[in-house]
Amino acid sequence: MTNLHYDIIGDIHGHYAPLVRLLETLGYRQQEGVYQHARRKAIFLGDFIDRGPEQKQVLNTVRRMVDAGQALAVMGNHELNAIGYATPRPEQPGEWLRPHSEKNTHQHRAFLDAVPDEAERREWIDWFLTLPLWLDLGGLRVVHACWDERAQEVLKPCLNRHNQIVSECLPALFAEGTPVYEALETLLKGKEVRLPAGQIFHDKDGHERNCIRIRWWDAGATTYRSAFMGPESVATHIPDEPLGVEHLIEYGHQAPPVCFGHYWMEGTPAPLAANVACLDWSVAKPGGRLVAYRWDGERQFKPDKFIEVKRDDT
Numbered sequence: 001m002t003n004l005h006y007d008i009i010g011d012i013h014g015h016y017a018p019l020v021r022l023l024e025t026l027g028y029r030q031q032e033g034v035y036q037h038a039r040r041k042a043i044f045l046g047d048f049i050d051r052g053p054e055q056k057q058v059l060n061t062v063r064r065m066v067d068a069g070q071a072l073a074v075m076g077n078h079e080l081n082a083i084g085y086a087t088p089r090p091e092q093p094g095e096w097l098r099p100h101s102e103k104n105t106h107q108h109r110a111f112l113d114a115v116p117d118e119a120e121r122r123e124w125i126d127w128f129l130t131l132p133l134w135l136d137l138g139g140l141r142v143v144h145a146c147w148d149e150r151a152q153e154v155l156k157p158c159l160n161r162h163n164q165i166v167s168e169c170l171p172a173l174f175a176e177g178t179p180v181y182e183a184l185e186t187l188l189k190g191k192e193v194r195l196p197a198g199q200i201f202h203d204k205d206g207h208e209r210n211c212i213r214i215r216w217w218d219a220g221a222t223t224y225r226s227a228f229m230g231p232e233s234v235a236t237h238i239p240d241e242p243l244g245v246e247h248l249i250e251y252g253h254q255a256p257p258v259c260f261g262h263y264w265m266e267g268t269p270a271p272l273a274a275n276v277a278c279l280d281w282s283v284a285k286p287g288g289r290l291v292a293y294r295w296d297g298e299r300q301f302k303p304d305k306f307i308e309v310k311r312d313d314t
Contacts, residue, residue, distance in 0.1 A: 004297035005040040006140065007307075010279030010290060011076065011261040012044070012062075014052025014110055018283055018290040019061060021309045026292060028070075035061065036070040040294075045261035046076020046131065046144040046188075050107060051284040055114035063127060075131035075165075076144045076261065077188040082111060083165075084174050086125045097174035103207075132163035133187055138256070139297060145190040145262040146216050148249055151183035190229060190262060191216040193247050201237045203230075212238060213263065217251035217276050231266045231282075251276060257301060259293060269306035277301045283311055 007026050012019050020035075028035040028042070035042075042065060048058050065071035084098030085108055098104055105112070115121045134143040134152065141147055158169035158180055165173065173184050185192075190213040195201075200210050214227040221227035225240040227247070251258065253274060261280035269291045271277050282288030289308040293301065 004139070004295075006043050006137075006295045007037075007040055007292050008043045008045065008142065008259045008277075008279055008295060009292045010045055010281060011047035011283065012052070012058050012290065013047055013050055013078070013284035014055040014058050014114075015283050015290065015311065016052075016054035016057035016061070017312050018309050019058060022290050022292055022307065025307060025309060026294070034064045034068045034070055036065070036068065041069075042071040042292075043135070043142055043259075044071060044073040045142065045259065045279060046074050047078045047261060047280075048076070049082060049111045050078045051110055053110070055111050059124060072135060072142075073131055074135055074142055074144055075128065075133055075188065079128040079131060080184070080188055082108065083125055083128055083170065086121065087170055087174075090171055097170060107205075129165055129167060133159065133165070133184075134163055136256075139299075140295060141256050141258040143258070143260050144188045145213075145260055146186050146249075147251065147258045147260070148183075148186050148191070148216070151186040154179050154183040155187070188262075189213070191247060191249070193224075193227070193243065195224060196239060196241055199239055201234060203234070214243075214247060215272070216247075216249045217258075217273060219245065219248060219250045221248065229263050231264055233266065257295070257299060259295075269308055270303045271301035274300040277306075279306075281308065286311065 023035045028037045044062055048062055049055055066073050081098055087097045089095040089097055158166055160166055172180050175181055192211040192213055194211050200208050203209050213229045215221045215229045223240050224243050225235055225238040227243050228235045228238045257275040259277050259279055263278050263280050264282045265278050269281055277293055279291050279293055281291040283290040289310050291308045294305045
């Protein structure tokens with residue numbers, strides 16, 4: 001039977017103090033080292049690691065809640081990246097599924113510094129592999145970045161019945177250009193389209209990009225700018241030129257409500273559509289917030305059920 005009282009919590013990225021404040025605001029109390037609620041259960045949307053100052057505190061809190069049955073959690077792209085960074089390429093000694101480039105190492109530095117012991121780090125990588133790629137709870141769907149049933153179907157041979165990655169499939173999942181690689185990228189990083197020839201923008205980390213993540217559920221997103229999924233401060237740099245609708249999933253209004261994180265939203269937390277909610281409100285940057293949605297079985301999200309706490313430095 002589906003639990004009809006979930007608190008879905010967005011990307012945390014190593015920010016433990018806001019996580020504790022949010023859990024306590026939601027009525028969770030620590031008992032025997034585990035945050036728990038008498039009538040509710042938390043769902044975490046992934047991206048527990050990288051960027052923030054309290055990596056292990058966040059990981060220990062989330063894992064204890066999951067292990068105690070007080071929470072569910074899905075994998076984020078940063079957990080996937082960590083798995084690839086820690087996994088050797090079987091046919092290329094000295095190489096890794098996610099290359100140890102300067103860019104990749106810099107992005108992963110907070111986790112590497114927080115967990116310097118290789119054996120302990122391996123334990124966390126093994127735990128990341130237990131995280132399902134998505135949850136379908138009947139009346140509620142949860143994924144890190146994009147609900148795409150075609151991508152889910154492509155990935156089925158690489159997953160067990162709990163939608164967890166089978167470790168033997170890791171080399172295929174990190175092989176760029178393959179169907180399973182593209183499907184996994186879609187679920188954990190969102191659908192992308194290439195900008196018109198010669199056009200670029202700079203992402204939140206200052207990296208030059210010629211592809212944008214799109215509002216995959218939005219049938220009205222008919223230009224690159226209106227389809228762009230990301231902060232308004234970046235959207236103004238995206239060309240307002242026509243975009244074909246073949247890139248969209250068109251998540252129907254009658255489909256169960258879906259929650260995801262990943263996109264570094266700005267402004268006031270609110271539904272993106274009646275049955276679509278993003279809960280990543282940029283806690284990993286100054287001025288950001290950690291956000292949850294209190295779901296009690298409704299078919300449409302309600303603006304007053306978004307709960308937020310600010311970072312310590314705001």
